[in-house]
Amino acid sequence: MGHSQEDKRGNHERIVSIAARQFRERGIDGASIADLMKEAGLTHGGFYKHFASRDELVLEAMQHAFDSSARQQGSGAPTGKLTFASLVEAYLSPRHRDDPGTGCAVAALASDVGRAGRDVRSAYTGQVRRSIDALRHLSGADDDPDGRRASVVALCVMAGALGLARAVDDDALSREVLESASQFLLGQSDEDENEDAPRA
Amino acid sequence: MGHSQEDKRGNHERIVSIAARQFRERGIDGASIADLMKEAGLTHGGFYKHFASRDELVLEAMQHAFDSSARQQGSGAPTGKLTFASLVEAYLSPRHRDDPGTGCAVAALASDVGRAGRDVRSAYTGQVRRSIDALRHLSGADDDPDGRRASVVALCVMAGALGLARAVDDDALSREVLESASQFLLGQSDEDENEDAPRA
DNA sequence: ATTATCTATAGATCTATAGATAATGC
DNA sequence: ATTATCTATAGATCTATAGATAATGC
Numbered sequence: 276m277g278h279s280q281e282d283k284r285g286n287h288e289r290i291v292s293i294a295a296r297q298f299r300e301r302g303i304d305g306a307s308i309a310d311l312m313k314e315a316g317l318t319h320g321g322f323y324k325h326f327a328s329r330d331e332l333v334l335e336a337m338q339h340a341f342d343s344s345a346r347q348q349g350s351g352a353p354t355g356k357l358t359f360a361s362l363v364e365a366y367l368s369p370r371h372r373d374d375p376g377t378g379c380a381v382a383a384l385a386s387d388v389g390r391a392g393r394d395v396r397s398a399y400t401g402q403v404r405r406s407i408d409a410l411r412h413l414s415g416a417d418d419d420p421d422g423r424r425a426s427v428v429a430l431c432v433m434a435g436a437l438g439l440a441r442a443v444d445d446d447a448l449s450r451e452v453l454e455s456a457s458q459f460l461l462g463q464s465d466e467d468e469n470e471d472a473p474r475a
Numbered sequence: 476m477g478h479s480q481e482d483k484r485g486n487h488e489r490i491v492s493i494a495a496r497q498f499r500e501r502g503i504d505g506a507s508i509a510d511l512m513k514e515a516g517l518t519h520g521g522f523y524k525h526f527a528s529r530d531e532l533v534l535e536a537m538q539h540a541f542d543s544s545a546r547q548q549g550s551g552a553p554t555g556k557l558t559f560a561s562l563v564e565a566y567l568s569p570r571h572r573d574d575p576g577t578g579c580a581v582a583a584l585a586s587d588v589g590r591a592g593r594d595v596r597s598a599y600t601g602q603v604r605r606s607i608d609a610l611r612h613l614s615g616a617d618d619d620p621d622g623r624r625a626s627v628v629a630l631c632v633m634a635g636a637l638g639l640a641r642a643v644d645d646d647a648l649s650r651e652v653l654e655s656a657s658q659f660l661l662g663q664s665d666e667d668e669n670e671d672a673p674r675a
Numbered sequence: 676a677t678t679a680t681c682t683a684t685a686g687a688t689c690t691a692t693a694g695a696t697a698a699t700g701c
Numbered sequence: 702a703t704t705a706t707c708t709a710t711a712g713a714t715c716t717a718t719a720g721a722t723a724a725t726g727c
Contacts, residue, residue: 278679278724286679302590304504307715321680323717375589381639386586389575389641390502396644403643427655428632435635439581441589443603444596455627478698478705486705507689521706523691 287325289315294336295343296376299383303333303391334394340380341402348409359413360461366433367457369450372440381406382434406430432456487525489515494536495543496576499583503533503591534594540580541602548609559613560661566633567657569650572640581606582634606630632656 293314297306308329309319326332348357365371366379375383381402388399407426414429416422436456440449493514497506508529509519526532548557565571566579575583581602588599607626614629616622636656640649 385638400644424655431635435631438585444600
């Protein structure tokens with residue numbers, strides 16, 4: 276058991292990081308402090324020396340999730356450059372669908388935030404604004420007068436498709452949702468790039 | 476305190492109806508049996524003579540919510556005929572946004588269902604299929620080969636926009652989300668029908 | 676001496692069950 | 702006699718706090 280101030284900073288960061296994942300996976304109310312602390316290798320009693328309340332952790336964890344989304348996108352695609360197409364493809368991939376813990380917090384927490392308190396909703400709203408702006412910029416519609424509206428619609432499609440694909444209990448339907456949304460956003464131009472077996 | 480079998484049927488139905496509303500408002504885990512029974516005018520102990528388990532209620536309540544959505548749409552718009560446009564306008568209205576308890580359960584429960592058990596996910600999946608079919612039929616795209624995909628996208632836009640509009644803590648942005656989605660789905664043809672004051 | 680963490684526990688829920696009570700319905 | 706509901710409670714969480722323990726850091 277370490278006790279230095281440096282250890283404390285590390286522990287604090289680890290708790291926030293674990294919370295950011297568990298809130299996305301289990302819902303804001305579904306993750307418990309005891310579980311979080313256990314996974315961080317600590318006991319639940321120590322929690323309140325790191326955070327004044329559970330709500331304070333929720334805010335920090337949400338911010339952490341938003342920041343790491345921005346960082347992921349900042350680092351771009353494997354090749355180094357992030358395009359609208361590469362973002363949409365990654366966002367609407369089965370990989371993202373199956374890993375909500377490290378994925379988009381806007382989609383994962385939408386309905387939880389709708390029932391949450393003032394501060395949480397305010398922080399979430401900021402991220403929605405940033406997401407709309409990022410989509411508009413990426414799609415090269417900064418000058419298009421209809422670009423703003425198209426970006427709002429794109430965010431709705433992306434978050435809606437991800438939510439439905441995660442809820443649905445049939446892999447074929449779930450993939451159809453992801454692919455329909457993807458084809459719509461990419462202008463029907465990506466055909467069957469992700470098929471396991473090329474046809475004919 | 477009534478004890479007849481007819482009373483029991485009435486109580487059962489009332490519990491399910493209240494649950495259908497509370498699950499949509501508070502989330503599947505957010506509503507408690509004691510609260511439900513209290514609102515039904517009963518004590519919590521009697522719950523298990525109506526349902527074998529909480530999960531059984533969740534299933535019945537979800538089915539009830541799906542049925543009442545279908546009934547609302549079956550009865551159509553005020554004039555009696557339901558069109559794609561009237562459905563979209565009602566769905567993406569501030570009224571629907573502000574009343575999740577009587578609204579679309581597909582949108583309200585998506586993220587809860589993603590974390591739920593087999594039976595709940597299976598029932599939800601059925602309703603997603605029916606919703607896609609209904610949208611395709613209403614939009615008159617039964618014969619259009621791309622109609623299926625368009626209907627899937629429409630459902631994503633509707634559920635996604637509703638979820639984001641409910642989460643966001645700024646009425647202007649929330650309305651922009653609803654209106655952008657609505658204008659997209661209605662082909663930019665509805666201008667400012669819902670404005671409080673006509674311009675100029 | 677200070678402080679980061681741990682142990683123990685209070686107080687509030689929540690699901691579920693057992694047994695009592697008071698109606699129904701043969 | 703049967704049964705729909707109520708009272709009471711067991712057992713499992715969960716948030717939050719108080720006080721003990723064992724390090725750090727002057």
